Amino acid sequence: MESIKLSTGEEFPLEMHKVRIVQKIELKPIDRRFAAMQEAGNNTFLLRNRDIFLDMLSDSGVNAMSDRQMAAMMVADDSYAGGESFFRLESVLQRVFKMKYFLPAHQGRACEHLLSRVLVKPGSIVPMNVHFTTTKAHIGLQGGTVLEIPADEAFNIASKEPFKGNIDIDKLKKAFAEHGKNIPFVRIEAGGNLLGGQPVSLANIKETSALCKKNGVPLMIDASLLQDNLYFIKVREAACKDKTVLEICNEVAACADIIYFSARKLGSARGGGICLNNDALYEQLKPLVPLFEGFLTYGGMSVKEIEAIAVGIEESMDMDMISQGPSFIRFMVDELVKAGVPVVTPAGGLGCHLDAKAFLPHVKQAEFQAASLAAALFIISGVRGMERGTVSEERNPDGSEHFSAIELVRLALPRRVFTMSQVKFVTDRVIWLFKNKDLVGGLKWRKEPNILRFFFGELDAVGGWQEKLVKKFKQDFGTGL
Numbered sequence: 001m002e003s004i005k006l007s008t009g010e011e012f013p014l015e016m017h018k019v020r021i022v023q024k025i026e027l028k029p030i031d032r033r034f035a036a037m038q039e040a041g042n043n044t045f046l047l048r049n050r051d052i053f054l055d056m057l058s059d060s061g062v063n064a065m066s067d068r069q070m071a072a073m074m075v076a077d078d079s080y081a082g083g084e085s086f087f088r089l090e091s092v093l094q095r096v097f098k099m100k101y102f103l104p105a106h107q108g109r110a111c112e113h114l115l116s117r118v119l120v121k122p123g124s125i126v127p128m129n130v131h132f133t134t135t136k137a138h139i140g141l142q143g144g145t146v147l148e149i150p151a152d153e154a155f156n157i158a159s160k161e162p163f164k165g166n167i168d169i170d171k172l173k174k175a176f177a178e179h180g181k182n183i184p185f186v187r188i189e190a191g192g193n194l195l196g197g198q199p200v201s202l203a204n205i206k207e208t209s210a211l212c213k214k215n216g217v218p219l220m221i222d223a224s225l226l227q228d229n230l231y232f233i234k235v236r237e238a239a240c241k242d243k244t245v246l247e248i249c250n251e252v253a254a255c256a257d258i259i260y261f262s263a264r265k266l267g268s269a270r271g272g273g274i275c276l277n278n279d280a281l282y283e284q285l286k287p288l289v290p291l292f293e294g295f296l297t298y299g300g301m302s303v304k305e306i307e308a309i310a311v312g313i314e315e316s317m318d319m320d321m322i323s324q325g326p327s328f329i330r331f332m333v334d335e336l337v338k339a340g341v342p343v344v345t346p347a348g349g350l351g352c353h354l355d356a357k358a359f360l361p362h363v364k365q366a367e368f369q370a371a372s373l374a375a376a377l378f379i380i381s382g383v384r385g386m387e388r389g390t391v392s393e394e395r396n397p398d399g400s401e402h403f404s405a406i407e408l409v410r411l412a413l414p415r416r417v418f419t420m421s422q423v424k425f426v427t428d429r430v431i432w433l434f435k436n437k438d439l440v441g442g443l444k445w446r447k448e449p450n451i452l453r454f455f456f457g458e459l460d461a462v463g464g465w466q467e468k469l470v471k472k473f474k475q476d477f478g479t480g481l
């Protein structure tokens with residue numbers, strides 16, 4: 001539920017589910033958290049789960065599943081070809097997207113691989129509101145280039161714009177004029193992951209679709225974060241407030257020629273798929289599924305997961321279900337803003353994003369503000385976030401550091417996983433850290449791999465700031481927890 005008001009006047013979002021399976025987690029003492037962070041080279045990707053209290057690294061594959069999803073997994077139809085599980089998922093997708101064809105794939109990036117193989121050629125230019133890491137990589141592998149054209153407001157960290165994920169229509173017109181035939185499709189990511197889960201409005205999707213039709217170019221929608229985006233359209237877009245979630249979903253889908261999704265997010269399970277209407281394109285994509293994924297009726301997914309996705313997507317048409325993530329994130333963002341902590345606003349889907357440049361203005365970007373903040377937060381709270389800044393970039397061809405335009409620490413809120421008291425705990429510790437921010441210093445490379453350094457790289461604290469931070473924490477909290 002969006003929010004409930006207590007008799008004291010306090011308001012917060014209320015869980016519209018009860019917890020029936022639990023996993024024990026432990027809040028290790030700060031000395032252990034500090035040691036674990038050293039072992040992990042101050043890289044939160046290298047931590048082990050047993051040292052983590054609240055894992056806010058990602059929402060991928062870690063949303064909570066419902067009892068109905070678990071029950072459906074027990075009746076999955078395990079056959080190599082023609083299994084009923086596939087047809088159950090296909091019929092749910094037909095109801096929400098109303099498209100003729102469904103091709104399964106093992107996860108979102110596998111859909112991107114197949115689609116790029118068929119649609120992208122050397123010299124192709126693909127305009128989009130925002131890229132995702134795997135999308136850009138697959139388009140690049142086929143010799144294409146991503147043309148990112150979000151509205152200017154997308155890069156304004158503290159904003160009131162309700163749809164920061166919108167594509168810039170004027171820039172899209174210009175792209176059509178300049179690149180014409182080299183544009184194989186336009187892509188809209190709804191919502192924009194790397195923008196901080198910021199949504200796209202239905203009006204913007206409709207305008208983009210009309211422009212694509214006029215130019216004879218298909219519109220592709222990446223629906224991985226669609227459940228949050230549907231929620232934002234309903235609560236932020238006046239024209240849609242009386243529509244049901246299913247109606248909004250149908251309208252979004254009617255704008256697209258191709259929809260693909262990661263079911264590690266949409267559908268709260270693990271898998272993916274492509275939906276489309278075009279007969280010729282379907283015939284081109286079809287043979288690639290058994291070649292790279294698995295037979296046409298499972299596409300590399302376990303049939304149990306296929307059943308869980310079917311139920312999960314059906315459940316995503318329910319406001320109680322899809323409001324949980326965004327309303328918890330909004331609560332956290334509001335509390336942090338009240339305390340003066342710099343965060344990305346307005347609150348989006350996916351998670352709460354701390355603005356590390358403004359949080360740690362005294363730390364040089366060359367000493368990795370976002371990575372330093374992520375390390376400091378883990379040490380003082382056991383909360384694992386993800387660095388989205390310079391460490392996540394690659395060096396320039398001349399070997400110099402490529403500084404990221406923004407330095408963020410993402411605190412993902414996998415859907416229906418964390419309780420309100422856990423959210424309050426994280427919020428409190430972030431505020432404490434902000435009050436003690438002068439104790440946080442920078443990092444320098446200990447071991448820097450050539451590729452995917454953000455996954456495997458290890459760093460050391462510059463100077464003894466982490467020991468001082470631990471000491472201050474113990475003074476303030478006594479217990480070491």
Ligand SMILES: *Cc1c(COP(=O)(O)O)cnc(C)c1O
Pocket residue numbers: 060107108109110132134135189191193222224225261262263264265271272
């Ligand atoms: C996660 C994600 C993907 C990739 O999906 P995987 O299942 O992780 O391969 C693609 N697009 C968006 C917007 C995503 O959030």
